[in-house]
Amino acid sequence: MDTHDVTKQHIELLLKFKQRLKEAKKRQGERPNDRKSPENAYMMFMALASGPLSQNKPGHFIHTSFIAPAYPPCIKPVAELKHITIEELRLETHHRGNFILLRCITPPTRMTAVMVLTEDQNHDVVSLQIYQQENEEIRPATDIANEGIVLLVKEPYYKIMSDGEYGLRVDHLSDIIQLRSNDARIPLNWQPRIIEIEQSAESLKLKGNSAILNGRFWDSIAIYSDALAQSTLPIEKAIIKRNRSLAFLRTKQFDAALSDTGFPNFGEDASEKALFRAGEALYNLRRFVECCQVLRMLCRLYPRNHLARASSDRVQNRLREQKTGEFNFKLLQAEAKKLRPPHLDHATYIGPVEVRQTASKGRGLFVTKAVKAGDLLLCEKAFVHAYAVEESDAEKSGESKISILINAETDRVIMGTQADLLKTIVQKMYHNPSVASDFTALHHGDYKGVNVSVVDQMPVVDTFQVEQIISFNSFGCPLSSIESHAKVRYHKDDPETAHHSCGIWIKASYINHSCTSNARRSFIGDMMIVRATRDLEKDTELLFWYRCPSRGIPKGQESKFEHWGFECVCSICSERKSTPPSVLQKREMLRKRIENAFKTSLGNAALQRIERQLEELNQTYLQPADNVPRLLVWDLQLALAQAYAAQNQTRKCIVAVGKVLTSLGFVFTGADSSQTPFSIVRWGMLQDYLVEAFVLLRNMFLMTKAVPNSEKAGEYARTVYKMVVGEDASFDSVWASK
Known part of the structure; x- marks a missing residue:
């Protein structure tokens, strides 16, 4: 809704991509005999890695991202898969029931995917593209795939890449596993020549502490996990878990962080650090009631902890917002103006509304009591928000990035931050499975996802189901609606109707379309505000427009709703048709x-x-x-x-x-x-x-x-x-x- 659909402007790009897929399909099942030699492949990869787009240097870039034809993630444990080699790979094929072991032989490069050249035990090489990974500033590509790292790819997808070369593409986070150096699945000839003397839990704990102090949070998690695998006293294990919980917090793995604190069974001799970190995890999971309870206990047991008192005050402010809908909107506007990205620290208020089944439009949002024009119905924090740098900010910083997301299956080309939104949601659900169900419950058309949520003790997140949900439920949004309205105030232009920034607001996504809407959405940073635009009786369905009909319903407007699978039958559209x-x-x-x-x-x-x-x-x-x-x-x-x-x-x-x-x-x-x-x-x-x-x-x-x-x-x-x-x-x- 209000995202920047540029399909018409980029129709040639879309058609070329579709033609490329069609040509590649003709070679499905073929075992290529013209693969590059290891030497040539290495030279080509290193030349690509030294190019300007892979250097992560400042500048203004437009990245083109192609959504692969949808395929489900692997839902089998590795123990049930059969090992294959590069020589056995067939083009345009998902090798179901198989896995491949690969060792990285180059440093990684990053564009829309993390890319690395890899080899198998036979010294054959293949390029590997790993999608939906964290941004470089969050997790360096060298943490994901670097020279010497061994990767296990489940049910590998071997395909013809956009440059005509052959390679493996991984779209689902759970389809690739980075093996630790002590993993028994690593072949002997790939194992370190210098065998580390088995370390104690204590020495590993100290090593993990050092990694945290140096900001190597992902490394520290692995080291602490190794420490926990050693034999040690329960009290020592509790300390290691508390330390690991800090690393989980810093990598936004709040479910795991909460588990490591011992929540909810702390006991009266609860650790100060455990309580504080549990409170932080609960706050970030937006479980404010439980957070308040934990921080209350922390303040009672450790009254001199001033940070605990400040955190308690903060969560009580969120609870007040959540319960009453009373927000300091002047403060919100100031924060949105200052923060980049404009992600505000505020709660979601759900007013007198609830989701119900409609007669003909699936689920919808209804008012549970009579409301007046202007009444606040929702003030919702985004589930995930992807910010596109404003032109003025881009000019000051000399940096900007806009993505063009091309989907051949839906025949749509969207300009904006949808690619970032997809990646961030996939990461959020993978690292915090407890928040996934609200998102996956949203409308996703006729896409059939997998019915398995955990494999090999790791979450399964279907990237293509996430993409489908985004395509139906994402909202384009300005930095603040006050800036869009300023154009009206000073007669500069019409209100903006297409935006590069976008997000997912779970509750608002249930509101159905009508050109003659009875509610209006507006934005302050990543907060969406929905107000009634007329007096509404109890049990009235809320409706707002997905496309603004400010100048009548122009010819072809009806087709704009085809993507959502409906035809608007409001009085305006019906009158035009008749x-x-x-x-x-x-x-x-x-x-x-x-x-x-x-x-x-x-x-x-x-x-x-x-x-x-x-x-x-x-x-x-x-x-x-x-x-x-x-x-x-x-x-x-x-x-x-x-x-x-x-x-x-x-x-x-x-x-x-x-x-x-x-x-x-x-x-x-x-x-x-x-x-x-x-x-x-x-x-x-x-x-x-x-x-x-x-x-x-x-x-x-x-x-x-x-x-x-x-x-x-x-x-x-x-x-x-x-x-x-x-x-x-x-x-x-x-x-x-x-």
């Missing part, structure tokens, strides 16, 4: 004529002529505007109101703004005469520019001495602002001077 083409053409012709009229000198005669043309445009609609909002009319009507305001024709301006509201389906009193109290009886369709309409009305009423009406219009302006920006704390600074 309207004869001649009438649609007349509307477009009249609209163009009025747009041109605004480009001329706007004297009284010109404004009267525009009024007549607007009336003629209105006459092309047979249904009342409160049933079918007139999206080709309202903005022209607002332009007319602004023209009257510029000429100090206050009463005509008031009437013109009233017609703006009418064209969007509002039912109200008091915008035709200053003597009648101004009041909205029924809210219509929300548009960003309505803030300006109500501000204009506020000012015009004030000029006619209708103070109560002016105050009421000001209240409505603030309410609409709150709907489109998410909060009204910033309203005065943005609109008070208008």
Whole structure:
């Protein structure tokens, strides 16, 4: 939703990719006899590794990422798989029931995947591409695949790569295992020449501590795990686990960190470090109630721990936000402006809403009580958010990266951070299986995932199921909706409708589409705010648009919903379908004529002529505007109101703004005469520019001495602002001077 679909602009790239897949398919099952010699393969790989794209140097880059044809992860333990060699590999084949042992013979290089040249025991070589790995600043590629490291690839996928060479591609994290140097599965001729003397748990613990001090958290986890495999006293094991929990925290493996602290059975002689780290793990897992309980215990047992007191205060703030929906939105805006990426430390508030089955659209989100226009329904922190550097920030830093994600199976090309989103979600679910179920419960079309979640004591995450869920449920988002709205305030442009940053918001994903929406989403950093845009009765389904219909429903708009597998049947889409083409053409012709009229000198005669043309445009609609909002009319009507305001024709301006509201389906009193109290009886369709309409009305009423009406219009302006920006704390600074 609101992601930057660039399929049309990159159709040639998509078609070339599809043709390449088609040609490769013809060679499926073939055992190639033209593989590169080890020497040539090594020279080619090292030349690639020294290229500019693999150097991770600062600059502005666009990375093209191709989604492979979907295939399931291996769900068999290694013990049930048969060993094969490079010579036995067949092109375009998933070698089900097999595994291959490979030793890295080069340093790795990183582009969209971590790439390394590997050999088997027969000294045959093959390039290996490992996808969905952490970014370099989080985990260096040398930690994943480096010279001398032995890797076990389950059910290897051998294919023709984009450069025409042959190689192995790994898309699922659980399909590749890095073997420790003491692993019995490593062939004798690959084992270290210098055999390490068996180390004690104590010496390994000290070695792990040193690794942590040097920031080598992944190494420390492996070393502590080796220490725990040694015979030692229970108290010593508990200390090693506590130390390992710190490394798990630093690598965002919060499930494992929590387990290593001994949670929930600490006992009254609980370790200070164990309690503190358990609290940190629970906080990051967003289990705030349990976190609060643990930190309360920590503060009671260790009252001099000032960090514990600060952490306790912080989690109580999150609990308050979670329970009440009371947020300091001014603070949120300041944080979003300052933090990069704009990932805010706040809780999710779920208001009076719940997921239910709908009659015809699968699951949806419904209000559980009556709500008023502007009421807060959700203030949700993203499950995962992928930030695209803003142009201004990119210019300052000299760095930016945008990905083009190409999916031949869905025929879509998306520009933005979807590739980063995919990688981050896969990593999050792999390292924290406890959070996976909420995400995998989201709509994923007809994709059939695997029914196994753990193999060889490691989580199984289906990358292609994750990609499918993202394609249906991700939202494009600005840094903050206040910045998008500023374009409206200063007439710079329409509100943004496509964004490079994107994220997944679990609860909001259940809201179905309608062009005539009754709710509105807005963003502050990685927080999505959803407010009602009209008064809603209990049990009403919430709806917002997936594509903004701000200028009517243009030809081809219906096809934009094909990806989600539905056809919009809202009153606007239905009216367009039932309207004869001649009438649609007349509307477009009249609209163009009025747009041109605004480009001329706007004297009284010109404004009267525009009024007549607007009336003629209105006459092309047979249904009342409160049933079918007139999206080709309202903005022209607002332009007319602004023209009257510029000429100090206050009463005509008031009437013109009233017609703006009418064209969007509002039912109200008091915008035709200053003597009648101004009041909205029924809210219509929300548009960003309505803030300006109500501000204009506020000012015009004030000029006619209708103070109560002016105050009421000001209240409505603030309410609409709150709907489109998410909060009204910033309203005065943005609109008070208008």
